Amino acid sequence: MHIKKHISFGSLRAKLSQRFLEISDWRKSESVKYDIHDVLMSGFAMMYFQDPSILEFQKRFQDGIQ
Numbered sequence: 001m002h003i004k005k006h007i008s009f010g011s012l013r014a015k016l017s018q019r020f021l022e023i024s025d026w027r028k029s030e031s032v033k034y035d036i037h038d039v040l041m042s043g044f045a046m047m048y049f050q051d052p053s054i055l056e057f058q059k060r061f062q063d064g065i066q
Helices: 009-021 036-049 054-065
Strands: none
Touching: 009 036, 036 054
């Protein structure tokens, strides 16, 4: 089976990341802890892994790091 590179997960992730970098961050810089790009990529990851809650996503992410 031939997999087309332009519809692979890697290309989807790269394209989303590129688009997310183009979004201007309107929040006050002194109150920003995370870049808007990182927040949006985390949201994409949560949708991809289909975690039932943010807490479950965070636990799985932290378990993977340790």
